[in-house]
Amino acid sequence: MNRSTLTVPPAGTPQPEPHPEASVGVPLGPHYARCFGCGPDHPTGLHLEAVSHDGLSVHAEFTVGDLHQGAPGLAHGGVLATAIDEALGMVVWLLRKPYVTGRLETDYLRPVPVGTTLLITTRCTGVVGRKAYLEAEARLDAPDGPVAVRGAAVFVEVPAAHFERHGGGAGGMVPGREVNP
Numbered sequence: 736m737n738r739s740t741l742t743v744p745p746a747g748t749p750q751p752e753p754h755p756e757a758s759v760g761v762p763l764g765p766h767y768a769r770c771f772g773c774g775p776d777h778p779t780g781l782h783l784e785a786v787s788h789d790g791l792s793v794h795a796e797f798t799v800g801d802l803h804q805g806a807p808g809l810a811h812g813g814v815l816a817t818a819i820d821e822a823l824g825m826v827v828w829l830l831r832k833p834y835v836t837g838r839l840e841t842d843y844l845r846p847v848p849v850g851t852t853l854l855i856t857t858r859c860t861g862v863v864g865r866k867a868y869l870e871a872e873a874r875l876d877a878p879d880g881p882v883a884v885r886g887a888a889v890f891v892e893v894p895a896a897h898f899e900r901h902g903g904g905a906g907g908m909v910p911g912r913e914v915n916p
């Protein structure tokens with residue numbers, strides 16, 4: 736993968752510790768019911784479902800449908816980036832602080848046909864100040880299937896007021912309520 740240095744934690748950054756109340760071994764559920772990535776109430780969303788086994792990584796599934804095409808029969812790259820972004824966001828939710836995507840990098844290695852179930856694994860590789868460094872891998876149809884997309888990101892911690900100031904508030908997005916029940 737062609738990683739920029741911006742998404743790699745500085746040398747010597749320790750492995751982050753999982754939050755003691757991170758939800759593990761159970762479905763993570765949505766952080767917001769109308770989220771395009773994970774919300775069950777979104778009519779055309781991706782409806783990602785995910786679980787974490789260690790509080791620092793997430794295994795998510797996304798089945799590519801007709802509504803997700805770019806070229807005929809193939810997933811749109813932007814949709815795949817969205818699925819990666821969402822699965823990365825699920826990792827920072829496990830840290831139980833509000834973060835937003837600052838930078839997202841994606842490498843597309845294989846076409847993803849309609850009907851494919853993408854198995855997306857995301858993990859946090861370091862936290863430095865407000866920045867969380869993350870990486871992602873999406874495989875075709877099986878945990879050991881071919882890698883179709885790789886991703887890397889920096890998420891930036893924001894105050895809860897970020898959502899009041901720039902959006903309609905944080906209604907329905909309560910850490911500890913939906914993602915970490």
Ligand SMILES: CCCCCCCCCCCC(=O)SCCNC(=O)CCNC(=O)[C@H](O)C(C)(C)COP(=O)(O)OP(=O)(O)OC[C@H]1O[C@@H](n2cnc3c(N)ncnc32)[C@H](O)[C@@H]1OP(=O)(O)O
Pocket residue numbers: 741766820821824832833834835836837838864865866889891892893895898905908909910
């Ligand atoms: C209730 C809970 C709900 C939680 C809700 C969770 C929803 C999850 C949904 C999925 C995720 C998304 O799609 S989120 C939506 C898409 N993303 C956004 O809308 C974000 C829009 N951008 C912004 O709001 C802003 O640019 C921020 C917050 C990212 C940064 O602005 P800021 O707060 O002024 O901070 P700033 O000083 O610039 O940067 C802080 C540190 O981060 C670094 N940094 C900033 N941007 C970048 C960048 N693009 N790439 C690398 N590094 C960066 C800086 O170098 C600095 O490092 P240093 O100097 O400290 O070393």
